[in-house]
Amino acid sequence: MARFQHLLQVTPAGLYCPAGDFYIDPWRSVNRAIITHAHSDHARSGSAHYLAADPSKSLLQLRLGMDIDLQTLPYGESLTLGEAVVTFFPAGHILGAAQIRIEHRGQIALITGDYKLQTDATCTPWEPVACHLMVTESTFGLPVFHWPSTAQIIDEVILWWQENQHAKRTSVVFAYSVGKAQRILMELSQRSSGLGPVWLHGAMLGPMRAYRDSGVKLPEYESASSAPSGTDFSSALIIAPPSAQQSPWMNRFKEVSVASASGWMAIRGTRRRRNLDRGFVLSDHVDWGDLNRAVDLCNPEELWVTHGFSETFARYQNEKGRNALPLKTEFQGEVDGEEVQA
């Protein structure tokens, strides 16, 4: 850890780069914050200056307000901050998600943020970055997580939707309102268009607009709350944030089948605890295979593991001969089946 002191340190406010005097995804107010992506556990308000990747601009302004001091940088272009050179590389997690490459005195650190290797038509695909120090997330860093292909999951969603239509049940999918929802809608819109009506939860409208403003070609959908009274939802697909499951908002649908789209759905216990009829294994994080693949491709001399199964994965990497250690962070985004609301 001491070897990379000048590049990265763990501080009470979050990961700090002394060479460039900035923080990455800080959980307290700081002078300069670099944000990997626009989810609430990474992009927090209160800092004086923000720096993020170009495509995340609309989402960050939606999250943190139009008046924040935000500078953006296209993927692949470099910016010198103090003595450090900062470059963003796509993380493939959601629109605008970036891995942050920091170079100082010939040493390179890479902070992956949240990332995935699977394809996603709503954002730029992940790229490997050679580095000396890699800081990786490990949300799904256990060998039981193996994602099926996106196409297979979308097939399952459509089949389930059609079965529900046949039984005159409304199909409700709970998914993050930033990222997961758009990914599902994009996949569906690229299939046949005559599947049936799609409605959204009101909380989805802002992020949808931000995606379209950023040039992602998503169809427009309306909020189910704005539907005329007496609207028949029995053949519809509804996308709503997970928090809607327990809310009275659900009462507008008569017979429903409820599903969730999340990597946690790979585990039977999680699905059963949440009283879901179906679980679709669709994640915006790396699974076990891709996590190991990403580490091998970036091939760092030292690996810091955060966010998730840090200890378990770091130990595994150590046993494979890589110098790895778990990073204790004050804030844990998604832990053991509990997802943070986006």
Add this chain to the structure above:
Amino acid sequence: MKAFAELYQRLDSTTKTTAKVDALIAYLESANALDQAWAIYFLLGNKLKPSVPTKALRTAAIEAAQIPERLFEETYQWVGDLAETIANIIPASRRLEHGSLSEWIELYYQPLSRVELAEQVKLLLDCWQRLDAQQRFVFNKLLTGNLRVGVNARLITKAIAEWSSIDVDLIAHRLTGQWRPTTEAMSQLLEKGSEAKSPSQPYPFCLAHSLPANFEATLDPQDFYAEWKWDGIRAQLIRRNATTFIWSRGEELLAGRFPEIESAAAGLEDGVVLDGEILAWRDKAPLPFSELQRRIQRKSVSKKLMQEVPVRFIAFDVLEHQAVDIRSLAFEQRRAVLEALIAKNYPESAEVSQTICVNQTRTAATWSELALQRDQAREVRAEGVMIKRKDSRYETGRVTGAWWKWKLDPFTVDAVLIYAQRGHGRRASLYTDYTFAVWSDGVLVPFAKAYSGLTDDEIRVVDRWIRANTLQKFGPVHEVKPHWVMEIAFENVQLSTRHKSGVAVRFPRIVRIRDDKKIEDADRLQSILELVAARQG
């Protein structure tokens, strides 16, 4: 295996009875007789014997996934289910095989069950390559003997009856006892006609509900008989063809476990079926359940044990008399038959008249009279009283209205949570299995483990707290900061040399979280010991 795995998934993904029945019927429609028989066999809770040792499954899984053993164990601890961990940890397969359930049993399980561990590992690796993750999960569940999917015998019976258009009670009767997964058993199950028996065939047990809260207002005590509710083994005693069969409530034959009851039953006339409770009994009172357990655990019993733990069968109902099914007679009439039968078959003199005897009933004009009797239950070492409708037939399963149980209020103590472990099944990956302690000389001594009674929301809160307040780990067990006080209920308490605290409690469970109490306010071991003393005195 694909169709059965799909059935499992459909049953697992709904809580609605109609959806489950539909899924079962769809499977029965599409499967051949042998597959139907095996599916029914497993869904009724029967297991493959012998099961494949988990050691073999673990070893094979570690090899297939090519991961260190410790990583496998940590992953299993987190997932909380061995079959599922293995199903998901193995890389996707490319050569799926389309064998049916019975073909898999025959072609893969049977060879597996006959070979030694090293060979089992090889066979398992091959099996898993032929199944997708969902099928692998279900197959592993079958191998480890633990297929639990939220269907009970009643629901299966209902589905078969609906599908075959045979009377539901008849299906229930034919399914009672030891179901053998064969095409013959299947065709016997679906035979036209109304008869159901091989000589050993038991009847489905009638089960009771707890009394509802406002029963005094809605039920008339004069419609009921009251009798002691004993804490023993519910059993059905069958005497047919000059042979005795004893079935447990779990529909297991208890042959050889209770030779004194079997020999006493030899004095019974043919064509008789009694419902009752087996109890360990000395002099005028039952012995603690733990004594009876010593008898259950052994397939054959020694003379010494028989002397130490004498048992008796206390009959409370008769279901068959003179080879005629009399379950549809009113309870009042069945009681009369029962009393006359025991009096006739066991005239006073013989000692066997104590080994097989009749549970006494009483009637009362008011509920408060009966409440007085219930309050005495602990003195005679009963769990409470049963309230049975005089005019009720002998029902199949748990039917509301005929039988009610009115148990004693449990003992309760306030105890401190000191250890936590991850749960299983629905609660896998959350810390839900707790060890509780009470004070003894200023130290917290563990006295009970409990893992039910909290709501999902409460579990989430406690789970998060445990993660943040673990003092140290002993493998999967987390020692936590003493902080939570919870009210623990239990049915009974006994002195025990096996427990650190010196007492063992029966059916401990969490009643509620006591936010209003600090750990200093938790109960003392001394007060539990006083409960023991009061109970024995």
